[in-house]
Amino acid sequence: MAMVRVRFAPSPTGTLHVGSARTALFNWLFAKHQDGTFILRIEDTDQKRSDKIFLKDITSSLTFLGIQADEGPYFQSERLAVYQEQVQRLLDSGKAVKEAGAVVFPVPAEEVTFHDLLHGDITVDTTLFERLVLMKSDGLPTYNFACVVDDALMQISHVIRGDDHIANTPKQVVLYRALGFSIPAFAHIPLIVGADRARLSKRQGATAVAEYRQVGYLSDAFVNYLALLGWSPGGNRELVSREELIQAFDLSRVRKTAAQFDQQKLDWLNSQHLKRTSVERLAELFAERLIAKGWLSNDYDRDWLKRITQLLHDRMRVLSDLEEENAFFFQDIPAYEPEAVANFLSGEPIVQQLIELRSRLGLLDSFDTTAVESVVRGLVAEKSLTAKALIHPIRVALTGRSVSPPLFEVMSILGKDRVLRRLEHATQLTAHR
C-alpha cells in the first residue's frame, strides 16, 4: 500500500484560526490513522503580509493541540530555487511565457475534471481563468504554482483542505499536467461557519486557537470538539479521546455541509473532559494560571490548592472559571458584588448573626468542614432560622458573591483567620448600610 503523506500548509499572515486548526486536525488524524506522514509547510510567499509573530502563534497553537509534524516545517521562502527550476521547464517548453516582469501560464481552453474523495467528480471549464500567474514580479511564486510544485515534490498523497479551495483545484490540476506530475487525491472538507452561517469571523467571538487556550479549554476537549465538526465516529459517541479519534477517523464519514461553531457544546465537552482530568493534573494547570497571574507564589501550598481543585473539579466549564468565579480564594478581602450585598447582607439581625457566628467560629480548634458546618447549623437551630437564611449571608460575606462552591468546604479551605477577618469586614459593610 502506498504511503500516506499529507500536509498542513498555513500562511503566516494571521493567527491560527479555528477553521485552519480543524483542517490541520483532519489531516493529522488521517495520517495517524494509517501510520502516514504529516508534513508542515509554511506558505510565506506573501512578503508583505507574512510575519514571524504569526508563525510563532501557529506553531504554538499546533503544539497546544498536540498536532506535531513528522516532517518540516518547510518554508516556501527558502525554496525559490525549486520554483525557478520548475518554471524554467515550462518556459523552455513554451507552456509559460514572460509578461511584464512575471511569468504567466496561458491556460488552454478545456474541461478539467478531477476527483474529490468527498464530492466525487468535479468538472470546470478552464476558460473561466484563461491565464495563471506563476511567478510574481517580485520574483516569488504565486500560491497555486508553489502549492503544486511542493505537493508534487514532497510526494503528497492526499490534499485535504477547506472546500473554499475547490475553485483552485482545477487551476492546480492544469499545472500538474503541464509539469508532468502525478495528481494527488483531493478531499475538500466543509468550512466552519459562525452563528450567521457566514465564514467564522471575529465579530462572533474568538477565532484564534490561542484565545481558546487562554480561556482555558483543554487540548483534548478542543480537539474532540473540532473533530465533531463535520465528522462523527458513529455509534452515538461524542466524548472521544485523542487515541479513539485516531482509531476511528475516516474521510468517508466526513460530512459535506458547513458546520456551525457552537461554543455551548464546546463548553459542555470541556466540562466533561475536565471531570475526567485527575485532580493532580488539574491542580498543576491551576497553578500555572495562578502563578502567571501573580496570585500564587512558586512555593505555594500544594495541599491547599489541591483542596480547591477537588472542590471545583466537577463544576467548571473552562479553566478561567477559576479566576473569574473563584478569585475570592486568592484574595485577602474579596470584591463584593453590590447586588449580592444588597440582597443578603442588609438588616440588623444579619449583623448580629454574623457577629455571633464569628465569635463561635473563633473558639474552634479544628476548622475542618464538619466542624464549621456544625457551628453554622447549631446557630441556625438556636435562632430558629432556616439554613438558607444564614447560609446565603455567610456566602456573600466570605466570597462577595451569591454563587459559590459548597459553603462549608469554602470556609474550611479559607481557614479560620481569613473567615474571621472577612466576617468582621462584612459586618462593618452591613452596619454602614
Next chain:
RNA sequence: GUCCCCAUCGUCUAGUGGCAGGACAACAGCCUUUCGAGCUGACAACGCGGGUUCGAUUCCCGCUGGGGACACCA
C-alpha cells in the same frame, strides 16, 4: 453577475428504498445551602415541486435557500 459546492430538530450529528436515533442548548420538574453541578421528563427535523417505485428523508431532475470562489493574497 459567472462558475462551483451544499441541504435531517435552534445547533452538532446518526441513519435507511419500509416507525427518523443520539448529543448540546432552551423548557419543565426533582434534589440541594447558592450555582454554571447532578438526576428526570417533555418539546423539537428529513426546504419545495416533479419523477422512478407497491413504497422516497434516502435514487434522478428542477426550484428555492445558504455558502464559497472569481488577485502578480494564500
